[in-house]
Amino acid sequence: MPSDLDELEVLTLFVTDVPAAKAFYQEVFGLPVVYEDDASAALRLRNLLLNLLTAKEAPGLVEPAQVAAEGAGVRALLTVRVPDVDAVCAQLAERGVKLLNGPVDRPWGRRTAAFADPSGHVWEVAQDLPR
Structure with missing residues (x-):
């Protein structure tokens, strides 16, 4: 990998319930929220942002690939x-x-x-x- 591409900056997880996912990561990991709107919540994990995005908004980020269905494994x-x-x-x-x-x-x-x-x-x- 080229040296200018060596830092993982954001990990986006597609979730079904943003408030429940946000509460989980706040409670379990103690992460602070740095941004949120109706479709997402971004939490700080040291030098990484954990972006919790509602699965309904995910297709626009991964097209033409498909978002896996919940429970698909x-x-x-x-x-x-x-x-x-x-x-x-x-x-x-x-x-x-x-x-x-x-x-x-x-x-x-x-x-x-x-x-x-x-x-x-x-x-x-x-x-x-x-x-």
């Missing part, structure tokens, strides 16, 4: 590195988040756990295991 896994997966999972449980799997030690040297947001986007928390 998982199409991405978003991983956040953390120092202690078990501690993060305890915090998620306190916030009412149900894990899809984990925590589990993976053969590639990481401990992981996964959970989904209200629109089905799957997040993974992961830590490196000592070698």
